[in-house]
Every structure is written in C-alpha cells, then in structure tokens.
Amino acid sequence: MTEAKQPIIQIRNVSKRFGKVTAVDNVSLDIRAGEFFVLLGPSGCGKTTLLRMIAGFELPTEGQILIDGQDMSHVPPNKRPVNMVFQSYAVFPHMNVTDNVGYGLRISGVSKGQIRDRVAEALELVKLGGFEDRMPDQMSGGQRQRVALARSLVMRPKVLLLDEPLSALDAKLRAQMQFELADLQDKVGITFVTVTHDQDEALSMASRVAVINKGEVAQLAPPSDLYEYPANRFVADFVGSVNIFEGTLTLDEPDKAAVDCPGLGKVYLNHGVTGPHGANVWIALRPEKIYLHVPGAGKAVRAAAQDAPDGHNLARGTIKGMSYLGDVTLYDIQLEGGQIIRVSRPNLSRHDQEDFTWDDKVSMHWRADSPVVLLS
Amino acid sequence: MSGPMQDWKSQKKPFAAVATAPVFWLALFFIAPMTIVWLYSFGQNAGPADIDISGTLDNYKRATEWLYLSIFLKSLAVAALTTLICLIIGFPVAMAITFAAPKWRPWLLLGIMLPFWTNLLIRTYALMALMGTNGYMNKGLGGLWEGASWLRTLVGMQPLEAWTPVQLLYNNFAVVLGLVYVHLPFMVLPLYSALDRLDKSLIEASLDLGAGHFKTFMQVVVPLAAPGIVAGVMITLIPALGAYLTPDLMGGTDSQMIANVIERQFKRANDWPFGAALSFLLIYAMFILIALQSMRSNKVKEAR
Numbered sequence: 004m005t006e007a008k009q010p011i012i013q014i015r016n017v018s019k020r021f022g023k024v025t026a027v028d029n030v031s032l033d034i035r036a037g038e039f040f041v042l043l044g045p046s047g048c049g050k051t052t053l054l055r056m057i058a059g060f061e062l063p064t065e066g067q068i069l070i071d072g073q074d075m076s077h078v079p080p081n082k083r084p085v086n087m088v089f090q091s092y093a094v095f096p097h098m099n100v101t102d103n104v105g106y107g108l109r110i111s112g113v114s115k116g117q118i119r120d121r122v123a124e125a126l127e128l129v130k131l132g133g134f135e136d137r138m139p140d141q142m143s144g145g146q147r148q149r150v151a152l153a154r155s156l157v158m159r160p161k162v163l164l165l166d167e168p169l170s171a172l173d174a175k176l177r178a179q180m181q182f183e184l185a186d187l188q189d190k191v192g193i194t195f196v197t198v199t200h201d202q203d204e205a206l207s208m209a210s211r212v213a214v215i216n217k218g219e220v221a222q223l224a225p226p227s228d229l230y231e232y233p234a235n236r237f238v239a240d241f242v243g244s245v246n247i248f249e250g251t252l253t254l255d256e257p258d259k260a261a262v263d264c265p266g267l268g269k270v271y272l273n274h275g276v277t278g279p280h281g282a283n284v285w286i287a288l289r290p291e292k293i294y295l296h297v298p299g300a301g302k303a304v305r306a307a308a309q310d311a312p313d314g315h316n317l318a319r320g321t322i323k324g325m326s327y328l329g330d331v332t333l334y335d336i337q338l339e340g341g342q343i344i345r346v347s348r349p350n351l352s353r354h355d356q357e358d359f360t361w362d363d364k365v366s367m368h369w370r371a372d373s374p375v376v377l378l379s
Numbered sequence: 380m381s382g383p384m385q386d387w388k389s390q391k392k393p394f395a396a397v398a399t400a401p402v403f404w405l406a407l408f409f410i411a412p413m414t415i416v417w418l419y420s421f422g423q424n425a426g427p428a429d430i431d432i433s434g435t436l437d438n439y440k441r442a443t444e445w446l447y448l449s450i451f452l453k454s455l456a457v458a459a460l461t462t463l464i465c466l467i468i469g470f471p472v473a474m475a476i477t478f479a480a481p482k483w484r485p486w487l488l489l490g491i492m493l494p495f496w497t498n499l500l501i502r503t504y505a506l507m508a509l510m511g512t513n514g515y516m517n518k519g520l521g522g523l524w525e526g527a528s529w530l531r532t533l534v535g536m537q538p539l540e541a542w543t544p545v546q547l548l549y550n551n552f553a554v555v556l557g558l559v560y561v562h563l564p565f566m567v568l569p570l571y572s573a574l575d576r577l578d579k580s581l582i583e584a585s586l587d588l589g590a591g592h593f594k595t596f597m598q599v600v601v602p603l604a605a606p607g608i609v610a611g612v613m614i615t616l617i618p619a620l621g622a623y624l625t626p627d628l629m630g631g632t633d634s635q636m637i638a639n640v641i642e643r644q645f646k647r648a649n650d651w652p653f654g655a656a657l658s659f660l661l662i663y664a665m666f667i668l669i670a671l672q673s674m675r676s677n678k679v680k681e682a683r
Contacts, residue, residue, distance in 0.1 A: 060583055080586045093584035097602045106598075107588030151584075158588065 009072055011036040011162055011194050012057060017066035018218075019052050026052040028218035029066070034162075035211075039188050039195045043205040044215035045241065050198045053215070054164050057196065058087045071161055086155035087164040090171070092147045094139045094154070100126070101135045103150050107158045125157035128187065145176050156191060165197040169204055181207050202242050206230065214238050230289075235379045239287040246288045246344045252278050252376070261315065262286055262376060266342040271315035273371040278378055285377040290347040292373040295334065295359065301366030310371040318367045320344065322359055332356045336365060420655035430651055438656035447640065447657065454636040455664075457551070457626075458619035461558040465566040465615050466608070468559070473570035473607075474600075477577075488571070491564050499561065503628050506560060510553060510629075512544040520545065549631040557625040562618065566611040573607020574600070606676075613672055617665050637661055 010033035019027040026049040034040045042050040055061045057068060059080035068075045070084060086107075095103050104125055108118045126132055129149040139147055148168065155163055168184065169177045185208045188195045199205055205212045206226040214221040214229065214237070221241075222234040233239035236247055250264035260272045262284055270286050278284055296304060298319065305317055323343065324335030332355070334346045346367065350356055359365060420439070422432035441447070476487045494502060509515050521542040528539035547553060577600065585595040601608070623638035630636075637657065644654030 058583075058587060060586075080583070081589045081591055087584070087587045089580045089584055091578060091580050093578060093580040095581060095584070095599060106585070106590075110588060110590045110594060110598075154584075154588065 009036075010034055011071055012196070013069040013072075014053070014057075015067050015069070017053070017056065017063045017068060019049070019056060019061060020064045025218055027056070027063075030215075030218070030220055031066075032213055032220060032223060034194060034196060036161075036194055037192055038210040039185060039208055040197070041205040041209035041212045042196070042198045042215055043202060043212050043242075044200065044221075046200055048215045049218040050200075050215045051166060054087075054166055054196065054198045057162070058085060058164050059083050084161040085164055086158050086160040086162075087166065088148070088151045088155055088168055090166040090168075092144075092151040092171075094147045094150050096139050098139075099135070100131065100137050100139075100142075100150055103139070104153045104157055106154060121157050122153075125153040128156060128190070129153045144171055145180070148172070148180070152187070156187075156193070160193060162194045162196055165195060167198055167200070169199070169201070177204075184208055206242070214241060216241075231375075233287060233375060233377065236285055236287070236377050239375065239377060244290055244345060246290065246293075247377075248286045248288070248342070250284055250286055252276070252280060252282045252284050255280055260376065262374075266338065266340045267344070268318050269315045270374050271311035271371050272374055272376065273310060276376040276378075278376065282378070287375040287377055288344075288369060288373060290333065290345045291331070291349075293344070293346045293367050293369050295346050295348050296366045296368070298364045298366050301368040305368040308370070316369050316371060316374075318344065320365060320367070322361055322363045322365060325359075325361060327356050334359065334365075336367070416655045417659060419652050420659050422652045424650060424652060427649070438653045439660070441653060442656045442660050447637075450635065450640055451637050451660065451664075454620055454622075454638075457555060457558070457634075457636060458616050458622070461555055461562060461619045462566075462612055462616045464555070464559045465563050466612065469563055469566035469570055469611065472563075473567050473574050476567075476571050477574040491567050491571075494561075494564060499624060502561070503557060503624060506557060507548060507629060510547040510556075512546065512548075514547070516547060517544040548629060549634075551630070551634045553629040553631075554626045554634045554636075557629045558619050558622055561622075561625060562615045565614045565618070569610040569614060570604065570607045573604045573610075577603050609672060609676070613668065617668065620665070621661060 012034040014030055014032050014034075017027055017030050018025065028049070030049075030053065042053060044050045052061055056063055057070070057075075059075065059078065062076075075083060095106065098106065101122055104122045105118045108121060113121070122135075123132075126135065129152050131146065131149050131153060134142070134146065134150075137146075139150065142150070148171075165184075169180050172180060181204060184195070184197075197204075197208065206229070209226050211223065211225055212229055213223045216237050222229060222238045224232070224234075229238060229242050233242065233245075239245045239247065248264040248267040248270075250262040250267070250270065252260065253263050254261035255275055255278060257275045258273065260274065260276045262270045262272075264270055264286055267286065267288075276284075294301065294304065301317055301319075305311065306313065310316075318338055320336040320338040322334050323337045324333075326333045327350075329350070331347045331349050334348065336344050336346060338344055344367070348355065418432050419430055421434050421436070422430045423435055423437065425431035472491075476484060476491075479487055507514075511517070521544070524539065524542040532538050581599055581603070582595055585599045586592075590598060621638050622636055623642060626634055626636040627639055627642075630639075638661075641654050641657045641661070644650045644657060648654075
C-alpha cells in the first residue's frame with residue numbers, strides 16, 4: 004500500500020452545542036501537513052470553538068477529530084501533539100522568559116542541558132535573544148507574544164494553534180508580525196492553524212482559508228480564490244468589500260453569460276456560470292474593478308474594449324459620498340435606480356482625487372471578467 | 380499614582396480636610412486608649428482602682444515566665460493548626476466558587492458570608508448544641524453505631540455493645556473545630572479574590588504544554604494565588620491567636636488560650652498592669668508576623 008500524504012488534522016462531521024446554542028455545525032475539513040491554515044469568520048461564528056476542540060479544551064458534541072491519523076476523542080489537552088498560542092498569550096507572570104519557554108520541557112522531564120539548548124534556540128527563532136531573565140511584566144505585548152510563540156515552538160508540536168494572534172497588537176506591529184509569522188512557519192515547517200476575524204490577516208498569511216459562518220464552513224479556498232471567486236454572498240461580503248446586486252440570469256452559454264439586474268443594468272460575463280436559465284442570482288462587483296469616467300466617456304471606453312455587447316457593463320450615477328484614503332479614494336455613487344454602488348479609484352497621481360467631487364454626474368464601466376455570479 | 384491630584388504634598392488643604400476626621404477618630408478612640416493600656420503595663424497596683432505607673436518591667440518579667448509563655452506558645456500552635464486546616468478546607472472551596480457557573484457565584488459567596496450576619500455567641504452555642512453529648516453529632520454517630528450493630532445480628536454476629544456518647548466538647552479538639560468554623564470565611568474570601576483574578580488561560584496553557592492537573596496546580600495556581608494565601612493566613616492566624624470566646628465556651632480546663640488569661644487579669648484578678656503586659660506581648664507578636672509578611676512581599680517585588 005502506498006502511503007498517500009495524510010492530512011495532519013482531519014475534522015469529521017464535528018458539531019459542538021452549548022445548551023441550545025450550536026457553535027459548530029457539522030464541520031468536516033482536512034488540514035494538510037505543513038500548511039498555514041486560517042479559520043476566518045466574524046466573532047461568535049464558532050471558529051475559536053473549533054480551534055479549542057483541536058487543542059482539547061472542548062470536546063465535540065458529535066463527530067471526531069483526528070490528529071496525524073489518531074482519534075483524539077479521549078485524549079486530554081496535555082497529551083495532544085499540538086500546542087496553542089493564546090489570545091491573551093497566557094505567559095506565566097511568575098516566571099522569567101527562560102522558565103516560561105522551558106516550562107513544557109521541564110514538565111516532560113527533558114534534561115537540563117537539553118532544555119537550555121532548546122530554549123536558547125527557540126528564543127533565537129523568535130528574535131528574543133538577550134531577554135532570558137526578563138519578567139513578563141517588563142515586556143511589551145509584542146514581546147510577550149514572542150515568548151508565547153517560543154514556549155509552544157520549543158515543544159516541537161505537529162501543529163501550532165494560534166488564537167487571534169495579532170488582535171492585541173497595534174497596526175504597524177501587526178503588519179510586521181504577519182510577515183514574521185509566515186516566515187517562521189516557513190522556517191520551522193510546522194503546520195499552523197490560526198483563528199482570526201481579520202480578513203487582511205487571513206489573506207496575507209494563509210495558504211488556505213476556511214471561512215466560517217454560523218458554525219458552518221462557508222468556503223474553503225486559497226486567499227486569492229476567496230477574493231476573486233467567492234462561493235456565496237456571505238464570503239463575497241465578508242472578504243473584502245463588494246457591491247451586490249440581485250438579478251435574473253438571461254443568458255448562460257459555455258463562453259458567455261448575462262444577468263439582468265434591475266438596480267444596476269445589464270451585466271455581461273465572458274464565461275458561463277452553469278445556472279438554470281431565468282434563475283434568481285446575485286452579481287458581486289468589487290469596488291476596485293469599476294472604472295469611473297466623466298458622463299458619457301464610460302460608454303466610449305467600454306465600446307472600444309469590445310468585450311461586451313452594446314449597453315452592457317455600464318452604469319450612470321451621482322457621487323453622494325467620498326472618502327480619501329491616501330492610496331485610493333472611495334466613492335459612494337447613487338445609481339439611477341436609487342441603489343448605492345461603491346467604487347474605489349487608485350490615486351495614481353497626486354491630483355487624481357480632485358477629478359470628481361460630491362454631486363458630480365459620472366459614468367462607470369467594468370470588464371466582462373470582473374463580475375462574479377453568485378447562486379446563493 | 381503620581382499625577383498632581385494624587386500627590387498630597389501639592390494639595391495640602393483638601394488632603395487635610397479629608398484626613399482630619401479619620402485621624403482624630405483614630406487618635407481619640409484607638410491610639411489614646413492603647414497608649415494608656417501600654418503605660419499600665421509599666422505600672423503596679425497601688426489600690427483597688429489605682430495604678431501607679433512606675434516604669435517597672437516586673438509585669439513583663441512575669442509575663443515571660445514559663446507558666447504564661449507556655450500558654451502563649453500553645454495559643455500560637457492552636458492558631459497555626461486552625462489556619463492550616465482553614466487553608467486545606469478553604470482552597471478547594473475557593474477554587475470551586477471560582478470555577479462555578481457565573482450565575483451561581485454570588486449565591487455561593489453569600490453562603491460563605493452568611494455566618495457573618497449572625498452573632499458569634501449564637502453561632503458558638505449552636506455549634507455546642509450540635510456537639511454536646513446529647514447533640515445531633517452524637518445522635519448521628521449513635522444511629523450509625525446501632526445500624527452497624529443491627530447489620531451484625533443479620534449476619535449472625537454478636538451485636539455491638541450499647542453506644543456511649545463521645546465527649547466532643549470541652550477539649551482542644553472542640554476549640555480547634557470551633558475556631559476553624561468561625562475563621563473559615565476569612566480564609567476563603569481572600570483566596571477567592573486571588574483565584575478569581577487568575578487568568579484561566581494560564582491554566583489552559585499549562586495543560587497545553589503537557590502538565591497534568593496536579594502539576595498545573597502546584598506550578599501555576601498556587602504560586603499565582605500566593606498573595607491570597609498569605610493574606611488568608613494572616614487574616615486567619617491573627618484573630619485566631621487572640622481568640623477568646625471559642626476557647627472560653629468550647630474548651631476544657633486545659634484548653635485556655637492567651638486571651639482567656641488576659642481576660643482573667645482584667646476581671647477576676649483585677650491586675651490591670653499584668654493584663655496590659657500580656658496584651659502587649661500578644662500585640663508585639665502580631666506586629667512581628669505582619670512585619671515578616673511585609674518584608675516577604677517587598678522581597679517578591681524587588682525580585683521582579
């Protein structure tokens with residue numbers, strides 16, 4: 004029998020109920036060895052409960068969790084080959100850095116010399132060399148998080164679980180830690196499973212993301228697929244910002260499709276969607292994929308591109324809101340039908356934000372490969 | 380704590396306005412009477428109601444004679460044993476309250492505090508009623524004894540001889556039990572407050588790193604609850620050392636504690652100077668305990 008590469012974590016039909024509340028609802032997913040897996044979802048969606056079930060702090064009401072092929076149903080947290088970095092870091096306040104990082108090794112009876120070497124190695128890995136004798140209350144939040152990381156990594160777990168690892172850090176540090184975590188994961192080769200509610204965090208670090216909604220997996224995909232090919236309205240809306248319009252599928256062939264949206268107009272796509280003709284569908288259009296023009300110019304540009312029949316992928320409206328964010332400017336535009344559409348426009352030159360202002364009439368167009376048709 | 384509003388040196392008038400009343404209260408009702416008693420301890424009886432403060436150290440000499448010193452040491456031992464038992468019983472109780480469902484916690488705490496709302500004398504007599512030779516404890520034990528006897532006859536064995544009530548009251552056992560009963564809430568409350576502040580994820584982190592429940596308890600819970608343990612020990616040990624009512628009512632002739640001896644000096648013996656000296660020996664001992672504790676906590680702070 005050839006040994007296929009077995010997933011390091013297998014979650015099989017796992018449900019967790021607290022009284023009448025279902026936190027996790029029949030979730031099945033596999034996490035591959037060596038990947039940076041992110042559980043993404045709004046607060047209260049059950050992602051942390053799922054992580055805590057992998058760690059062993061909660062037991063599934065139904066289903067089972069396998070780690071490295073072993074059923075974990077009756078394995079307590081202290082016997083599982085996983086370690087966790089807690090949201091609060093949970094660094095022991097009565098121990099210095101060395102004792103914190105060496106705690107797990109001391110408990111498992113590793114020799115003193117070996118503890119010293121492995122602690123030094125782990126501290127080097129998280130760039131905390133020279134902090135050996137510091138007490139936690141003499142360290143910043145970022146440093147304490149590194150202690151928590153080193154304390155887990157020193158155990159050489161098969162899987163490292165991270166609960167909202169960056170939520171307590173300020174924006175600059177968070178961006179830096181995102182890269183460092185990805186880099187660290189690459190270096191140690193341990194499977195990372197992270198829980199976050201922050202889509203930027205998920206998109207920048209993950210190799211694959213499971214978007215969780217109301218205890219169920221809404222979509223499991225690599226970050227770019229999640230953004231460009233969302234499976235449903237929840238994912239489209241939760242990951243990034245998006246304009247969603249309801250419409251009817253009027254044309255669906257292998258290489259083209261058209262949707263008639265009362266609020267937006269006729270939308271043309273240069274690929275098929277395999278939905279039933281006449282079906283109720285939703286069009287998702289990202290703000291950065293819409294081009295903004297002075298009135299009338301959109302039609303000409305669209306026609307020149309020749310990627311859609313006349314009268315498709317065009318809209319007109321009035322600017323009702325603007326926010327200048329430096330790199331881009333966001334416009335909230337009221338369409339002729341009354342609905343608001345959001346458009347983001349890169350400030351390619353220093354004066355671009357002066358092109359449009361409140362109450363300007365504008366026209367818009369988008370390319371035929373930009374809209375996404377959602378069936379649910 | 381160093382903002383301009385917090386610094387009393389730069390806000391002398393408001394500080395004085397706030398501090399005058401309590402300082403006056405303390406001076407009038409605490410420091411003055413204590414000073415008088417302290418002065419008495421250097422005096423001698425000059426008449427039935429007349430004390431001559433002559434500066435003599437005779438009272439202290441007599442107070443440190445073995446007769447009194449042994450009672451003093453015994454009081455310390457009884458108080459220490461009481462404290463230890465309170466700690467052993469109180470820790471699991473405090474843990475249980477900490478880990479109980481949030482909606483239950485106020486009720487459990489109320490259960491701990493309820494005895495405070497009842498007079499100590501009433502509680503002590505109630506406990507004595509339970510423990511007397513005709514009390515419920517003896518009746519319960521007697522019932523068990525008779526049940527065992529009846530079971531023996533069922534299997535054809537000789538019945539046990541008739542139950543003789545156990546002497547539960549008027550001995551050292553009764554004193555320690557009474558003191559534990561009275562002082563347990565003093566131990567549980569500071570322990571609960573320390574455990575409640577303990578971040579539960581620290582316990583989970585310890586489990587996660589491979590420690591079992593016992594190791595987690597010893598390595599994480601106990602060290603982090605140390606301030607609560609010290610506070611609980613002090614707040615139990617000091618009143619237990621000066622306990623008067625419990626040994627008086629529940630103890631036998633050999634279980635008097637230092638407070639009973641002091642009481643006798645002030646009342647029956649009418650020897651106020653000697654009573655004052657004994658009192659101040661007790662107070663000095665408590666000062667030493669408190670000083671040791673504050674030295675220890677300073678050391679912990681410096682080590683940080």
